[in-house]
Amino acid sequence: MKVPSSSRKRYLGGADWCVAALRQGTLETTGRPITFHVAVFIAGRLDPARLQGRFQDYCARFPLLWGRAARCWCLAPYWKSPANSAERKAPFRHVADGDAATPAAVARRIEELANDPDRLRGCAVALEFLQDAAAAGALVFSFDHLLFDAAGAERFIDLFCRFADGRAADAEFPDPQAPEPAHLDQWSKRFASGQQLNRSLRELLPGATANLELPANARRRPFRFRVLSLTAEETRRAQEQAFATAGYLMFTPYVLATAAATFQPRFARRVAPNADFIVTVSTSRLRPPGERAPHVFFNDLSFLYFGFPVAEAGERDELARTLRDQMIAQVKAGMPAAVEDSNLLMRILPPRAFWKFMFTFFRNRLSSFALTCLGDPLLKTNSVLGGTIRTHVHFPVIPVPPGLGLILNRSGDVYHVVLSYLEGVLSEDEVATLLDEFRQRLLNGASPEP
C-alpha cells in the first residue's frame, strides 16, 4: 500500500495516542507530564564540551525531536516536525560535584528532573552529564514518552554512543520520517477489537476489584523512585526460580506474581482486605510480518491485563502459573493487536477525552500498579568518548491513577528494579520495605515466607 507521506508529517499510531491520553491525564492531575529517564553510568573521564558537541550534532540530525502532536484535516493525529533542525541545540547540562554520579545522587537528581514540568518543553530529549570527583560519571537522558518508548530510547542511546565515537555508519540512522499510514480504515474491525478488549477485562475478574486512590493534593506531591540492583548471582537465581516455578522463559509471569504478592498486603490495608485486582503490563507490540521494525522513534507498545485473585495470594507458585496461563490465553486471543486496533479507533477523540473515556470505560478497574519487564538490552555499546559504560537504569514516571509501578531492565548480566510512585499513593513506611520484600520473594521462590 502506498502511504501518503511528507517530510514534516508522520501519522501517530494507536499506542502513541494512548500515551498522549495518559500523558494528558497525568499532566492535568499532577501538573507534570509522563517522561522517562535513562541513567547510563560511566567509568572514566569524559570531556563535557566534546560530549555536548557530539550530543547536539547527533540530535540535530532528527528534526522531529522539536516536533509536536497535531491533527490532520482527516482527524488522524500526526507528529508535525519543523523543516530543519540544523541550528537547534538539544538541551545539555553539565554538573560537576563531589558525589554527583553515585547511584543515590543520580536517583535524587532524576527525581528533580521528573518533577520539572518544563524539562522537555520544546525538545523531546535532553541530556545531563553528572560528573563526580572520582573518574566516574552518569549520563542522564530524559525522554518525552510521546516520541520514545523504552526500547526506542535504548536504541537512540546506543546509536548516539557509536556516533559520538565515529563508529556509526550513515546507513544505521533511522529514517525519522518513515511514512506511516493514517489507519483510517477497517472501522468495524477496530470496533470489534474494542469489544474484545472490554469483554476480556470484564471476564478477567468479574467481581469488584481493588483500586488505589490518588492521594489528596496530587499536584503538590512529587514523583519518587527507589532502586534495587540485583547482583549477577541474584539475577541468575531469580531466572532459575522463574523457570522452575512458571516454566522456561516465563520470567515476566513470575516477576508479576512476585510483585503482586508483594503489593497485595499493602493494597489490603489501604483498599479492602479481600479485593482482587487487575495489573497492567506493558509489552512490545508484535508487528505483523512486513511492517517496519525495529523502531527508534514513537511507541511500539501494547498492553496485557492480568487478574490477580486474592485467594491465591498465599499460593504464589500457583499464582505464577495462573498468570502465565492468562498471558498465553491473551497472546493466543490476539490481545496485543486488539489493544492497538482499539487505540487506533480512539484517535477520533482528543487526548483529554480519551483519558476520561479510558477510566470510565474500564470503571476504574485498572488502578493498582503497572509492571514493565524490558527484554534483552538494546543498549549494547560498552563505551562512549573514552569512558566505559558500566550499566544503565530506566526511571519511568508512571501515569496516574495510581502512579505506581515497577520496571525491570537488564544491563549486562544484572537486573535493575525501579519502583516509581507518586508520593502518598503508598506510605513511606510501606515503600521503605517494599523492594526488600520483593527481592526476598524473587530470589527465594514463589512460596511465602512464614
Next chain:
Amino acid sequence: MATTPDETLLKLKEHVAFLLGVEASGIAADQPLHLLGIDSMGFVDLLVFIEKQFGLSLMNSGLSQDDFASLAVLAGRIAGARPS
C-alpha cells in the same frame, strides 16, 4: 501437516527472526532460546505460532527446558510429533 525437521527449522528460524527484528540467516539453530534474546512475550508468541502452524499444542504438554535446548532440537521434536 507432515514436515521434515529441516523445513520445520526454517519456519522456526523465520519466526524467531521476525520476533527479534533480525535476518533469519543470523539466527543460530544450535543455541538455547534464552541466549537468542527471546523474552516471555516472544516465547509465548512462538508457542502460539507452533500451535497454529504445526497443529501442536506444546503449552500443555509438560515441556522442559531440554526441549528448547536449541531451535534444532525443537524442530526435531515438532517434526516427530503428531498433531494434537
